[in-house]
Amino acid sequence: MTWDQKRVFLFSHPRTASNLLTRILSKQPDWNISDYIFFDAHQYTRDTFDGIALEKVSRATWAEHTKLINHGHNHLHTFVRDSLRDHRHLLLKDHAHLVTPVEVAYGDECVSPTRSSAIVNGMNGLINSEAKSNPTIFSDELMLSWRPLFLIRSPILVFESWLMAEGEPYPDLESQYAKIYTTLRFQRHIFDWYKNHATASTTPIVVDADDVIEHPEVIGKLCDIVGMDKEQLLWAWEASPTPEKFLSNERFKRFLQSISDSVGIDRSKTSFGVTLEDRELDWKKTFGPERAAQLASRVNESWPDYEYLHSMKLS
Numbered sequence: 001m002t003w004d005q006k007r008v009f010l011f012s013h014p015r016t017a018s019n020l021l022t023r024i025l026s027k028q029p030d031w032n033i034s035d036y037i038f039f040d041a042h043q044y045t046r047d048t049f050d051g052i053a054l055e056k057v058s059r060a061t062w063a064e065h066t067k068l069i070n071h072g073h074n075h076l077h078t079f080v081r082d083s084l085r086d087h088r089h090l091l092l093k094d095h096a097h098l099v100t101p102v103e104v105a106y107g108d109e110c111v112s113p114t115r116s117s118a119i120v121n122g123m124n125g126l127i128n129s130e131a132k133s134n135p136t137i138f139s140d141e142l143m144l145s146w147r148p149l150f151l152i153r154s155p156i157l158v159f160e161s162w163l164m165a166e167g168e169p170y171p172d173l174e175s176q177y178a179k180i181y182t183t184l185r186f187q188r189h190i191f192d193w194y195k196n197h198a199t200a201s202t203t204p205i206v207v208d209a210d211d212v213i214e215h216p217e218v219i220g221k222l223c224d225i226v227g228m229d230k231e232q233l234l235w236a237w238e239a240s241p242t243p244e245k246f247l248s249n250e251r252f253k254r255f256l257q258s259i260s261d262s263v264g265i266d267r268s269k270t271s272f273g274v275t276l277e278d279r280e281l282d283w284k285k286t287f288g289p290e291r292a293a294q295l296a297s298r299v300n301e302s303w304p305d306y307e308y309l310h311s312m313k314l315s
Contacts, residue, residue: 005079006031006089006227008147009146011096012183015161016153017209017269019101019259022093024212024219027234027254032083035093037075038137041068042098049106050177066100069137089227092146099136105186106176115158134197135189144202147226151186152309153209154271155302156279159295163252163287170287173294182298191309206313210270218314225314236264276300 012018022033028108046133048061083090084306087148097105163170171178180186194204205225213217216233223230242260243252258266283292 003087005087005147007082008091008149008226009062009091009093010093010149010151011099011187012093012151013095013097013153013158013184013187014255015158015165016151017212018093018095018151019256020262020265021151021207021212021219022091022210023259023262024234025091025228028089028091028228029232030088031091031228032079032086032088032173033091033093034076034079036095036098037079038069038072038094038098039093041065041072041102044068045102045106046177049102050175051084054103054107068129073118073137096190097180099138099211100186100189101135101137104135105180134193135186140197143194144197144199147202148190148204149222150191150206150309151212152184152206152306152313153211154183154274154308155299156274156276157269157271159298159302160279162284163291163295164252167251167254170291173291173298179298182248182295182302184302184309188305189255204312206309207312208313210272211313211315213265213267214272215315221314237262239263 009016010021018035022035025031026033044065048065049057079092080090132138134140134143136143162181173179173182191204191206194202198204205222207218207222216235219233220230222228223233239261242256242257275295280292280296283295286292287295
């Protein structure tokens with residue numbers, strides 16, 4: 001009998017409850033889960049690309065970033081190979097911006113994938129990008145080997161939670177780094193590409209975090225679609241320590257604190273009853289009036305993308 005590997009790629013965004021979703025799915029028999037494969041490459045860009053015009057980035061910096069991206073690709077290749085060998089299905093997770101080319105994330109918002117490859121090749125001559133049409137660092141062939149899953153959440157809660165986790169001194173919201181975290185355009189671009197290239201096996205699935213928290217039947221439907229066992233969903237667990245590699249970084253610890261401390265689903269985390277007007281009043285007290293106004297502006301800018309994705313969510 002021929003065995004076909006099922007592959008799901010979760011394109012998430014920070015603070016959308018993606019760690020909660022993968023925790024719920026973590027006991028699926030015959031499935032391997034891997035996440036944040038390209039995290040190190042993005043962290044490097046946070047320290048070296050932010051605040052610098054792309055044409056001013058040194059060849060050495062581009063080379064180091066390319067090395068980290070290649071390391072991620074090698075990790076991914078090994079993970080897929082080993083899972084195939086062991087007859088295990090795959091759930092992969094990365095935030096959409098982590099798999100967006102750095103020249104798009106830190107450059108012109110309207111740059112196309114084709115033009116972005118030309119920009120990098122012209123700058124450093126280090127990357128030999130294969131012809132592709134999708135807006136990620138992956139080939140079209142690889143993208144079409146996965147069933148895409150998008151986890152969304154109200155940007156009011158997403159952006160607020162991100163800024164709180166960043167901690168004081170709060171980042172400059174006009175920095176390119178902050179703009180990456182206060183937009184949903186990376187998820188939207190990847191979703192639209194899949195929508196325009198969809199086959200029966202690659203039609204994108206959208207799940208809202210509110211449904212992860214409040215409606216277990218939606219996660220059951222997700223299992224039916226992707227071939228998981230809904231009888232093996234995990235709804236309670238023991239608190240887990242923060243991974244050792246993050247213990248020395250207070251920022252990382254803040255980002256992981258909620259899921260590390262949790263023992264089940266916190267139903268207070270939904271967007272029910274949340275309004276931008278009320279939240280902005282709180283933000284003025286927490287972040288100051290200028291930063292509160294900037295955050296509200298980002299929410300308003302991102303709302304059409306959220307509504308668009310929300311209109312196609314699984315229910």
